[in-house]
Amino acid sequence: MIDISNKTEEDFLIIKLEGEVDASSSIHLDKALRKAIEQNFKKILIDCNNLSYISSAGLGVFMSYIQDFQSQNINLVLFGLSDKVKNVFEILGLDQLLKISKNLEDAKSLC
Amino acid sequence: MGRFFLMLSNKHIVRISVIVAVISWLFLLILDLFILFEISNSMNVGIHREVSAFLLDLFFISLFVFYKIRIERAESINFIDLLWRVFVTGLLATIVSFAIRFFYLMVGSSNLAENPYLINFFYHINLGLISAFIISTLVVWKRLILYQKTKKLLILWQIFEYSLLCSILLNFFGIEVLGDLAYNIILLTLLLLGVILSVNLKWVAYLNFKQKWKSILLIILVILYLIYFFINLRTYSEDNGPVIITDLLDNVFVRALFGFILTYCIFSLLVILFNLPTSSVFEQKFEDVINFQRLSQSIQGGKNEEQVLEILLDSSSSAVLAGAGWIEIFKNNSENKYLRTDNLAIKDIRRIKEAIRKSKIKNLLETEIYSIGNVNKLTASIKDTKFRSSLLVPLIVQKSQIGIMALLKDVNDGFNKEIIDIIRTFANQACISIENFRLLGEAIENERYKEELKIAKKVQKSLLPSNLISNACFDISGFSVSADEVGGDYYDTYPLSDHKYVLIIGDVSGKGTSAAFNMSQMKGVFYSLVQLDLSSKEFLIHANNALSKCLEKTSFITLSFYIVNTKEKTIEFSRAGHCPTLYYNHRKGYADFFENKGLGLGILRNDNYKKYVEVNHIDYGNGDIMMLYTDGITEARNELEEEFGYERLKAFLDDHASMDPYSIQRDLLETLYTFVGGKSRYDDYSALIIKFK
Numbered sequence: 177m178i179d180i181s182n183k184t185e186e187d188f189l190i191i192k193l194e195g196e197v198d199a200s201s202s203i204h205l206d207k208a209l210r211k212a213i214e215q216n217f218k219k220i221l222i223d224c225n226n227l228s229y230i231s232s233a234g235l236g237v238f239m240s241y242i243q244d245f246q247s248q249n250i251n252l253v254l255f256g257l258s259d260k261v262k263n264v265f266e267i268l269g270l271d272q273l274l275k276i277s278k279n280l281e282d283a284k285s286l287c
Numbered sequence: 288m289g290r291f292f293l294m295l296s297n298k299h300i301v302r303i304s305v306i307v308a309v310i311s312w313l314f315l316l317i318l319d320l321f322i323l324f325e326i327s328n329s330m331n332v333g334i335h336r337e338v339s340a341f342l343l344d345l346f347f348i349s350l351f352v353f354y355k356i357r358i359e360r361a362e363s364i365n366f367i368d369l370l371w372r373v374f375v376t377g378l379l380a381t382i383v384s385f386a387i388r389f390f391y392l393m394v395g396s397s398n399l400a401e402n403p404y405l406i407n408f409f410y411h412i413n414l415g416l417i418s419a420f421i422i423s424t425l426v427v428w429k430r431l432i433l434y435q436k437t438k439k440l441l442i443l444w445q446i447f448e449y450s451l452l453c454s455i456l457l458n459f460f461g462i463e464v465l466g467d468l469a470y471n472i473i474l475l476t477l478l479l480l481g482v483i484l485s486v487n488l489k490w491v492a493y494l495n496f497k498q499k500w501k502s503i504l505l506i507i508l509v510i511l512y513l514i515y516f517f518i519n520l521r522t523y524s525e526d527n528g529p530v531i532i533t534d535l536l537d538n539v540f541v542r543a544l545f546g547f548i549l550t551y552c553i554f555s556l557l558v559i560l561f562n563l564p565t566s567s568v569f570e571q572k573f574e575d576v577i578n579f580q581r582l583s584q585s586i587q588g589g590k591n592e593e594q595v596l597e598i599l600l601d602s603s604s605s606a607v608l609a610g611a612g613w614i615e616i617f618k619n620n621s622e623n624k625y626l627r628t629d630n631l632a633i634k635d636i637r638r639i640k641e642a643i644r645k646s647k648i649k650n651l652l653e654t655e656i657y658s659i660g661n662v663n664k665l666t667a668s669i670k671d672t673k674f675r676s677s678l679l680v681p682l683i684v685q686k687s688q689i690g691i692m693a694l695l696k697d698v699n700d701g702f703n704k705e706i707i708d709i710i711r712t713f714a715n716q717a718c719i720s721i722e723n724f725r726l727l728g729e730a731i732e733n734e735r736y737k738e739e740l741k742i743a744k745k746v747q748k749s750l751l752p753s754n755l756i757s758n759a760c761f762d763i764s765g766f767s768v769s770a771d772e773v774g775g776d777y778y779d780t781y782p783l784s785d786h787k788y789v790l791i792i793g794d795v796s797g798k799g800t801s802a803a804f805n806m807s808q809m810k811g812v813f814y815s816l817v818q819l820d821l822s823s824k825e826f827l828i829h830a831n832n833a834l835s836k837c838l839e840k841t842s843f844i845t846l847s848f849y850i851v852n853t854k855e856k857t858i859e860f861s862r863a864g865h866c867p868t869l870y871y872n873h874r875k876g877y878a879d880f881f882e883n884k885g886l887g888l889g890i891l892r893n894d895n896y897k898k899y900v901e902v903n904h905i906d907y908g909n910g911d912i913m914m915l916y917t918d919g920i921t922e923a924r925n926e927l928e929e930e931f932g933y934e935r936l937k938a939f940l941d942d943h944a945s946m947d948p949y950s951i952q953r954d955l956l957e958t959l960y961t962f963v964g965g966k967s968r969y970d971d972y973s974a975l976i977i978k979f980k
Contacts, residue, residue: 199797202841207620232794232796232797232843232845232918233796233797233841235796236796236797236841236842236843237841239841239843239887239889239890240840240841242890242891243892243893260930267845267864267865267918268843268845268864268886268887268890269863269864269884269885269886269887269890269899270864270886272884272899273886273890273891
């Protein structure tokens with residue numbers, strides 16, 4: 177189960193993920209990201225402070241947008257990841273393709 | 288006799304009856320003319336009047352048989368058609384009769400007009416047609432009276448019918464024998480029976496408004512015919528009494544029939560007239576029943592949910608009479624869909640919704656109602672330019688609201704309790720239909736899914752190697768278990784030469800058939816590339832290229848690739864996003880995870896991928912153990928939702944380092960099962976364990 181909420185700060189879109197992203201809830205994540213791209217946000221921050229788990233399907237969602245982000249000059253930064261979640265990103269190697277930072281402030285400066 | 292008729296088909300009987308009727312009528316005519324000749328010439332050839340009576344009876348009976356088969360046996364004739372037949376027969380008789388009158392009008396008071404033979408001839412024509420008219424009407428009336436008959440009614444009718452037949456025969460014996468009193472008693476008895484039977488008018492209730500008006504018209508015409516025929520016959524016998532040999536009106540049968548037909552005409556006319564104002568109500572009820580049936584049957588007819596709701600809206604809006612309405616279907620992921628009646632535009636709906644929001648039943652629009660049983664207010668007046676009252680009915684399927692139906696009327700308090708009950712019944716029936724539809728769909732889907740899983744599992748099993756390479760330099764053991772779902776774990780080995788071996792373990796993202804399918808692609812890629820004797824880096828770059836083109840957008844594969852050289856005792860390896868390998872160093876006496884970088888296959892689908900491939904080399908020693916595994920093991924959770932994790936895996940290998948790979952594998956599974964507590968909770972566990980000698 178996952179709760180996704182959006183808010184904007186300055187020109188940042190902050191997508192807050194709460195709960196677990198597994199095969200079924202990854203659909204909602206995918207929708208949220210697609211909507212953000214369609215709305216032409218160039219600075220997207222993913223708040224993972226309350227993200228307890230992400231499955232390979234969830235990683236697949238992030239992964240599927242990497243090339244879109246690059247081609248459309250979209251800056252996406254994940255922040256507030258727990259060690260466990262961060263480890264999942266690192267093992268797959270996604271930390272090399274996505275920006276990951278500690279907190280919101282750092283994330284904004286990375287954009 | 289009965290047997291004789293049974294042997295004949297109805298067609299034959301009709302033909303015979305027509306022939307008998309025509310012949311008997313002709314003979315009657317000839318005979319009567321002959322008797323007339325005999326009388327006028329004061330001759331006595333000895334022809335008895337009984338013969339002409341007999342011929343008349345024969346004529347009646349054959350007509351009766353003819354119409355009985357033609358009308359009574361005719362199937363699927365509606366009431367209006369029946370009345371129409373009566374009307375047409377009567378019309379024919381009237382036209383002919385008028386033609387005769389016209390003839391007399393033309394000839395004036397000449398000799399021809401006074402000719403008794405001619406008068407008699409024309410009288411016989413009238414006699415034949417009027418007999419046909421009253422007898423066919425009798426049969427039609429029989430059908431109408433016996434509509435939805437009871438046994439009692441049927442018996443009563445049979446008494447009436449047999450009495451009428453008897454009265455035909457009375458004619459044969461000569462009415463003079465009986466005397467006036469007996470004649471009147473018989474006539475009155477027959478008429479009484481006719482009156483009793485005439486109260487059976489059930490068919491009237493089944494006429495709609497238009498049909499009732501038609502019936503009234505036709506019955507009035509039939510009454511006019513009857514009166515005209517009766518007067519016509521009377522005039523003949525009064526004006527030309529001595530000339531008429533066979534007077535139709537002398538007949539009890541004919542008089543009784545005239546009386547009966549007239550009585551039934553008057554009864555029907557009155558009943559139809561009194562029923563006229565209520566016919567619309569009856570029609571409505573009838574339509575409601577039919578609509579209800581349509582709703583119940585809509586699912587069997589292979590209709591989908593939306594079609595069922597369309598039928599519901601259609602039935603409901605016609606039930607409330609001249610109403611408008613819409614059904615809003617709630618959609619989770621997209622905009623709500625509207626079904627609406629033709630007289631309502633989308634912008635009307637928006638406006639009326641606003642009006643409802645200001646009314647007493649606004650909460651029906653706002654909140655989801657799970658049971659309409661405890662909602663007592665479904666209807667309210669609204670302030671709108673076009674509509675004055677509204678009725679909202681929530682549609683509930685499997686305890687969740689799938690939508691709401693709104694019905695509108697242009698009058699205040701347009702929905703009474705009866706209408707609301709009917710609409711709610713309609714809605715319930717539609718919801719039940721949809722529920723059945725969904726349950727059926729789920730059952731089919733489940734069955735299909737199970738079948739799919741079975742196939743996927745089979746495919747997956749066949750992709751894993753049944754035999755691993757064996758070698759004097761190391762022992763190897765591998766396993767992959769998956770729970771109820773199909774996993775995407777893959778491992779394999781391949782001997783490049785007698786001292787060079789490739790080991791691979793991978794995990795395909797996703798589950799089910801797509802995972803099994805991607806896994807088979809992985810196997811294909813592995814077998815085609817591994818034979819090229821590539822370095823681990825080259826292998827991963829080529830594999831990434833190949834898989835980038837065939838994996839769907841959100842799928843990827845993680846992989847660890849090892850080339851073991853037993854001659855040089857070295858291992859070259861690269862990791863493509865797969866969980867880090869656990870390596871037990873016998874010399875150091877403990878296990879640790881490799882910390883090399885890498886990126887999953889299919890994540891970066893361009894040339895940049897090669898930047899992320901790292902190649903590592905190690906030398907191995909005797910007793911070293913390499914454990915390749917998939918994340919199902921480290922992510923296995925116990926009842927407290929704790930993961931098995933890296934530390935436990937490391938500790939496990941430390942404890943079991945002295946064992947052979949097969950025993951390690953056995954103990955690992957046992958440890959995992961104990962950890963998760965109950966086999967029902969386990970996921971996919973795969974591992975490949977190599978112990979170097």
